[in-house]
Amino acid sequence: MKVELENLTKRWGDVFGADSIDLEITDGELVAFLGPSGCGKTTTLLMVAGIYKPTEGVIRFDERVVNHVAPKDRNVGMVFQSYALYPHMTVFRNISYPLKLKKVPQEEMQRRTQQVADMMGIGHLMDRKPAQLSGGQQQRVALGRALVKEPDLLLFDEPLSNLDARLRLSMRGEIKRLQLELGITSIYVTHDQVEAMTMADRIAVMREGKLLAYGSPEELYDRPRTLFIGGFVGNPPMNFVDVEVVQENGAYHARRGGFDVVVPPERGGQAAGHGTVIFGIRPEDVAIADDGVPGEIYVVEPLGRDDLIDVRMDEEARVHVLADPALGLRIGDNVKLRFNTDEAQFFDPETEQSLLWA
């Protein structure tokens, strides 16, 4: 099922929960609403579920406007951060509850509930109450309950945030695979950009009720349209340094103090002549080398596979670099940095818009 949000707005008095959101989700797509807490992603989700009435705007399921359709008639399944399992019901009754409400015959209800529970790997826990289950099992029950009624749309509200890191990783994969297999259009609300990057076909980045960007993970990662997206998407986050871009002998240079790197003309050309601009570069595009921009190591954070090195180039300019732990770098070492400027980003410091992908 296709979902379309048009100028969707939710206001409580003067407070905007969501501010004119426009976006379209194609059939079978998994879209992540990504943003810090209080950005309006859950508000938008609850409007799609029918719990909140939009102040303005239109929600369409396929061609049908559903603004005034009650939640029970929208055929959506929802999974919550708190799991929201009914504590007084057994696993079986939790999963079968949507079917019971639909007055599905007993026998079919039994069969479908068992089938979903088996798919989720909790078929043997049918008689337990939620309090007798682990967090991961509870989340599986919640997923089962959302899936059992064969919804046209699945809504996830930070479903993995209450799980421990390892379980989160495996559930992430499972949800993604399940969604692909069943081909159910899904909205996935999260504040974790790794989750959004790994799971979503497209990501809607939100802040303060507004939709800032909507695109595939690669698009957001490679072509961030604003400073906020550049800094928010990607882990560890992008480095930002104030520079001035000048053209010299046909080559573009990004410069500040002792920092001077050559940037490719298709990028440098866009940033030249703007005075001071913000130069953005991801940690994986900076390398410790034999020659390049000099700096002093300020902090070394071992991440296991890499060391995350914080290098101070001058008083105000610091960059994070991913380096090979085998290099044995230590705090205080003097190093040289080489920048892969093919991936350089430039932003206007005033408007915070990208100078490359306007």
Next chain:
Amino acid sequence: MAETVVGAEAGVARAQTSRWAQIKATVGAWSFMSPAIFLVLVFFFIPAILLFVLSMTDLASSNFSDPWTYIGLENYRRLFSDRFFPKILRNTFKYVFLTLGFFNVGLALVLALLTSHINRRASFLFRLLWLLPRITPSVVYIVMWRRFVQTPPYGIINWFLSMFGVERQPYWLTEMPWLFVVLVNGFVGASFGMIIFTSAIEAIPKDLFTAAKVDGASSWQIIRDITLPLLRWPLLFVTTYQTLSLLVSFEYILLLTQGGPGLYTTEVWALTAYKRALKTYFGSHAWGYGAAWGFILVIIGVVMSVVYLRVFRFDELVQEPKIDVL
């Protein structure tokens, strides 16, 4: 098991420390419970025993010169052979269960459900208003009711009825004494359950209601399948607590009907006990006989508590203590 590994001596030492820890834990537990035990002893057990002792005497104002004559179970024989004993017993249960069912639990639950579905501010105000009769002195409250039901030109109810052209305007209290006995008590009694139920409903995580709505439940189905089952504990608590408090309450009936109209029409057990012991004609206070009535009421209360505890399986609701043993 561990002892065999660490050796016999260490095992003994460990057993000793664990015994010491056990003693400490026991003492700790008892010292925490002691204030409550003290109160229950002083204000329940000792009075109940005194009451029983008193009920075996003929202590009364008519023979005060020669008090404390032990007469065995004579007072109880007299009580059970009282012509009105069955009626009073019936009245008592009628009063308790009608008030409980329709008001203290029934209306309280309805009000709690209604107020939790409306705007917070409005519901707060509503609950506050509903609490007013509870903090109004009983006498003022009852005098107000007696005015309500009066014949013209005093009665407000009749005044309203005349607006609708109803000709018959009796003194409603003697017309339908039971209706008003239950109503007057229930109107006040409902506020207690309402407060308890409201806070219990508000304590239910919002996500559960959202989930139920998304699952396809209507408002009524949400109340039936989610809210009510999750109110089990407060429901049982209010039912039990209010049963016991209604059993021993009589002041509104005393002020409203004095057990009448006519012979024992609305007289309940607690009122009889009060009248026998402390409000008999010609100043003849039959303390011993009244104590017998009172003691039977204690027994009824205890039996009902035990029945409730069993039927509602309170022990299942009591969780393992969350505090670690000291």
